[in-house]
Amino acid sequence: xxxxxxxxxxxxxxxxxxxxxxxxxxxxxxxxxxxxxxxxxxxxxxxxxxxxxxxxxxxxxxxxxxxxxxxxxxxxxxxxxxxxxxxxxxxxxxxxxxxxxxxxxxxxxxxxxxxxxxxxxxxxxxxxx
Amino acid sequence: xxxxxxxxxxxxxxxxxxxxxxxxxxxxxxxxxxxxxxxxxxxxxxxxxxxxxxxxxxxxxxxxxxxxxxxxxxxxxxxxxxxxxxxxxxxxxxxxxxxxxxxxxxxxxxxxxxxxxxxxxxxxxxxxxxxxxxxxxxxxxx
Numbered sequence: 665x666x667x668x669x670x671x672x673x674x675x676x677x678x679x680x681x682x683x684x685x686x687x688x689x690x691x692x693x694x695x696x697x698x699x700x701x702x703x704x705x706x707x708x709x710x711x712x713x714x715x716x717x718x719x720x721x722x723x724x725x726x727x728x729x730x731x732x733x734x735x736x737x738x739x740x741x742x743x744x745x746x747x748x749x750x751x752x753x754x755x756x757x758x759x760x761x762x763x764x765x766x767x768x769x770x771x772x773x774x775x776x777x778x779x780x781x782x783x784x785x786x787x788x789x790x791x792x793x
Numbered sequence: 794x795x796x797x798x799x800x801x802x803x804x805x806x807x808x809x810x811x812x813x814x815x816x817x818x819x820x821x822x823x824x825x826x827x828x829x830x831x832x833x834x835x836x837x838x839x840x841x842x843x844x845x846x847x848x849x850x851x852x853x854x855x856x857x858x859x860x861x862x863x864x865x866x867x868x869x870x871x872x873x874x875x876x877x878x879x880x881x882x883x884x885x886x887x888x889x890x891x892x893x894x895x896x897x898x899x900x901x902x903x904x905x906x907x908x909x910x911x912x913x914x915x916x917x918x919x920x921x922x923x924x925x926x927x928x929x930x931x932x933x934x935x
Contacts, residue, residue: 685818719821719839721846722909750839758843758909 667692669694671701677778678702678740679704681713683689688723697719699738707780713771715746725760742766745774804830804865805912810856811881813914818851820861824877827863827883831873832935840913841875846931847910848879849886856927866932874915874934882926889919 668690671680678701682694702710712731717724728744735742745768746753755762767776772782807827809820822898824845826839845861859881866874893908902904907929911917914931921927 687818711854718825719843721843723846723850733920740889748839750836753836754839754843754913757840757912759839759912760909 669696669697673705673707674775674780676706676708677775678705678707678710679713679775680711681715681771682717683719684716686695686717686724691724691727695727695734698731699734701736702740705757708741709741710735710745711768711771711774712742712753714751715748715770716753717776718748720747720751720755720760721760722760725758725762727757729762729765732762732779741769741776741778743768743774743777745769745771800867801864806862806864806882809861809863810858811852811861811879813906814832814853817849817853821846823861823863825873827865827875831865833875833904833933834935837933837935841877842912844913844931845877845879847875847907848931850879851907852879852883852927853903856883859883859926863931868934871930872934874932876930878928878930880926885923885925885927886919886921889921889922892918923933 669680670683671678678698680698698710703779712728714720714728732742732744743766744762747767768777778781807823808825811820820834821842825842828841831876833841849861859879862878864876864878866876868874872913893911910931916932918930920925
């Protein structure tokens with residue numbers, strides 16, 4: 665099944681990102697596919713990059729909260745990463761703090777929390793030698 | 794707010810029908826363009842577009858569709874703003890005070906649609922009656 669939003673697998677982690685101009689139907693299809701993938705692949709962690717989203721309204725916020733909750737029930741650590749500052753300010757004023765959703769400043773930090781450390785090149789060369 | 798001196802002739806007003814789901818995206822684009830044209834900063838644009846998204850979705854889901862009007866405003870001292878008028882012919886809202894309080898929802902939202910939306914704009918007015926539909930007018934200044 666190939667949905668409208670690419671979902672990459674990196675070991676036991678899934679990395680995906682929502683595009684701007686997400687319509688309601690696509691958002692719901694995406695959540696269905698992501699939940700299926702978490703379950704089928706036994707993912708330990710999921711990073712959802714939202715840095716492309718120029719707005720998050722109450723519908724998208726609800727989708728993200730439900731998705732995070734469902735993923736957690738399946739045993740995956742769910743991290744929503746990269747919210748734009750203007751979006752964060754607006755969501756907060758709307759009264760939606762995405763309670764219960766783990767967030768990270770960007771996808772890189774989210775991956776690091778899941779154990780994907782980016783090592784300096786020299787250290788890698790040393791380890792290889 | 795410079796309500797008394799507000800004029801609406803800065804640019805032509807736009808009308809957008811809200812009849813199918815793609816109109817939600819179209820409305821957002823149109824409101825973003827109007828906010829940029831009025832000189833809104835990024836946070837101001839984001840708040841207005843988010844407010845528009847809430848109101849247009851409400852009209853689509855609860856009101857069975859409707860119309861979005863985007864009216865460019867010019868206030869005292871040349872200050873610019875945008876007025877959004879979202880109207881539907883749906884069942885109306887029986888208890889406006891409750892609908893405006895956080896945590897209330899009858900549909901697919903989180904219950905922050907109206908109470909939260911009001912905080913994103915400088916002025917908010919609602920005209921609704923059971924059986925007659927709902928019109929919501931919001932304004933935000935750059």
